[in-house]
Amino acid sequence: MLASSASRKAIAMARSLRTIGVEVVGVSHRRLHPHNYSRLIRKTIVIKADRRSVAWALAVASVAAELAVDLVMPVDFIDMYTFSKWSNFFTDKDIGLAAPLHESVSMASRKDLLPELLSGVANTPRQLVVREPMDVGHIDTLKPPIVVKGLGDASRPEYFPSISDAAKRATERAPCLVQEYISGVTRGYYVVAFRGKPLLEFTHERIIEYDPSGGASLAAKGPVRDPNLYRLGRRITSLLNWTGPLMVETKWQVEHGKYIVVELNPKFWGSLHLPVSLGYHFPAVLAVAYLEGPEYAVNLAKNLKVSSGEYYWVIDGLRYLAKLPEVWLFMVMRSLKRKAFSDLDISDPARLVSQTLIGLSRLRSEKEKWVESLRKDARKLRSWMLNLSVRLTSSTRKPLLIFDLDSTLISLKVNWKEVRERLIRLGLAYQWEEIRTMLFRLWSRDRKAYNEASRIIEEYELKAANFAKSLVDVNSIEELTDQAVMSIATLQSERSAREALGKVGLEGLFDLVVGRDSGVGPLKEEMFKICLKKIGYSPSDPVIVFEDNLANTIAALRLGLLPILVARNKYKLIQAYRLGIPSIPSSKIHVLLARVLKAICKSSLR
Known part of the structure; x- marks a missing residue:
């Protein structure tokens, strides 16, 4: 039952x-x-x-x-x-x-006790438990963006770009949880266990969520082959001596290769369709464990025929027709690919028809809620604009503009698949690693290997530089040179960055170019710091950062800078809006630059 x-x-x-x-x-x-x-x-x-x-x-x-x-x-x-x-x-x-025992369910579900429960085992968000309004006094120990959410299963998270706004809302919602926002890719570890030993396990990565800011999966893929995620999940399962189903929800920070555990879910997870479609029959294994014994469940798990793939909740995702129709169309098209599954199951017609009709009937209310949420986001952006205005009018210095390069100013079509395969063959990268994660690991542990990997990547970047295309109007950038100090902070090497800039006619327009080989490593946070140091600016000066990566915009924000996300699509754009960070599609960056130029001109007239 x-x-x-x-x-x-x-x-x-x-x-x-x-x-x-x-x-x-x-x-x-x-x-x-x-x-x-x-x-x-x-x-x-x-x-x-x-x-x-x-x-x-x-x-x-x-x-x-x-x-x-x-x-x-x-x-x-x-x-x-x-x-x-x-x-x-x-x-x-x-x-x-x-x-499981009620004590175990209650303990695992306590978000307020998560750091204490997993101390020494896993990284968790920096947080503050606000049980009474007076508890918000310590909120200034956290760095924005800030998340305010409930303590229960339906936490209804809200996001704030300023400490003061978060404190006000936390006072209203008390008792509640206040956390630093954790950027990254949502990944999960699933397990059905018996006395701390996994009977069956799986990992997944979310592609699309209920809202761009987060929520249950509407598209996901798995299994994720990173042994670090399995190792983390097994340590937690063992620590809790867990029996039954459990999901360890994490944020994977690509730049650091680090997992942050955001919550434990002592139940079957909303994205269960994905592993079941791929042959990972968790409910069946759990049933056999209870009805026949764990040894029979182990035998069943060993004999499952499993595969890898993706799952798209096309019918459940109809809500995106009222929000971002292109996201729903993306889900439909991807669900038709090989190794992809969806909830559009014609073998279950009565359920399918009923669910489709209900989904369509809710589009109007979904649209209304979506529009209202965007209005709230627009109010968050006012604090960013006010901050910019204050800095421009109170400073006698020209603004400092720090630009990312690839996908922000130019399009650099590097064959990253070929690069990655070569790095793996040479033993510099692991099979499951992103190139950014590899660079951070090597920089932290083996500078000689880091330099070798950087040199190999540079070969491909220089080839791609010959075919670089500008994403901005060169004249717009030239106009900024008289009004602002400009620099580049890029994960490309300095040489390949300059070659690409020259190819599109942007050479000589930037006062400084900082790359991964500039002596500060592959983290953008360190690149932003060196830009400030070398040009002689402080975070309190008018410093605007243009980035195409949300994690890097948050790093800039936490340094006290003013970030703008250059989004590749509207889904990414809304992610930034939710946090109170301005965003614009890369195709419209020239419009944004014109507005920045206008704001700078106005401030200089004052």
């Missing part, structure tokens, strides 16, 4: 359980829900009860007894929490309950 079956992951759970020949019934807390009509669930019973209450646990246990159910499998966190709390209702009726 799946309870409540009115949850996205319930379909994946039912599909997995049917592979071991069991009958699946559902208990739904919603009378009208698409899953009530799914062919994968033989029978659905609707129970109207508060899922946080003892009544929900008692009603589900009673129905399970009437249907002679062997095992009840909680679906959402609230089901896991409630059923584990009143597990005696199930054991008294001789019904199996696939849930």
Whole structure:
């Protein structure tokens, strides 16, 4: 029995359980829900009860007894929490309950205790627990952007570019959690474990989320082959001596190759469709572990035929038609590729039709919520504009403009796949590593190897420089030379950067070019610092940073600079807006430069 079956992951759970020949019934807390009509669930019973209450646990246990159910499998966190709390209702009726001890569920789900729980095992966000309004007094120990969210499972995060705005909201929302925003790629470690030992494990990476700022997956891929993520997940599983399903949600910081654990989810995860579609049948393994014993579950897991691929929640993602239609079209097109799966399952027609109609009927309300959220984001941007205005009018110095190069000012088509393969053959990069991660690792541990890798990359950059194309109007950049001091901070080498600038007619326009071989390594934060030092500016001066990478814009913001994200698409653009960081598509950068020039001219007239 799946309870409540009115949850996205319930379909994946039912599909997995049917592979071991069991009958699946559902208990739904919603009378009208698409899953009530799914062919994968033989029978659905609707129970109207508060899922946080003892009544929900008692009603589900009673129905399970009437249907002679062997095992009840909680679906959402609230089901896991409630059923584990009143597990005696199930054991008294001789019904199996696939849930850890309530103490374990409660401990793992405590976001406020996460740093303490994982101390010495994993990196966690810097945070402040605001139980009472007076607790916000320590918020200035954190650096913006700041996240304010609830302590429970439905945390409803809000993002703020200033400490004062975050403090005000935290006072209103107390008790709540206040954290430094963690940039990076969302990756997860999934496990079904028995007494701290994994029975089956999987890793994934999100491609599209419910909102560009975050949320459940609407597109994901896996498994991620990074052994560091598996190692981290296993250490946490062992530390907790965990039994049952668990997800370790992380942010992978590509530039540092570091994982930050943002939360633990003691339940089956919303993106369960992905591993199940690839043959990783977690629900089936969990059921066998409870019904037949962990040794049988281990045997089942060993004999699963698994693969790698992607999953797209095309129907669940209809909401993007009201927000960013191109994102939904991207999902549709990618779902048609080889090794891709989606929730557009014509073998489950009643559920599919019902879910599609409900999704389409909600587009108007989705649009209204989307527009309102953008209005709130626009208000956040005012503080950035005010900061710029104050710095321009109060300083006697020209503004310092720090530009990224590739995908910001120029398009440099380096054959990164070929570069990476060569670095792997030479033993400089690992199979699972990004080039940026490799550069940071080598810079930190082996400067000789770093220089060798940089030289190899430079060969390909110099070839690509011959075909470089400008993304900006050269005249716009030339006009800025009289009004501002300009520099380049790029992950390219200095030589390849200058070659590319010369190819597009931008040579000689920049006062300084800093690359990965300028003596400060591959981190943009250090490059920004050296730009300030060499040109003689401080963070309090009017310094504007143009970057195409969100993590680097946040690094600039935390140095006290004024970042602007040059976004490759609207999805990335909204990510910056949510944080109060101005953003513009790369195709419109000349418009932004014209506005910057106008602001500079106005300030000089004053």
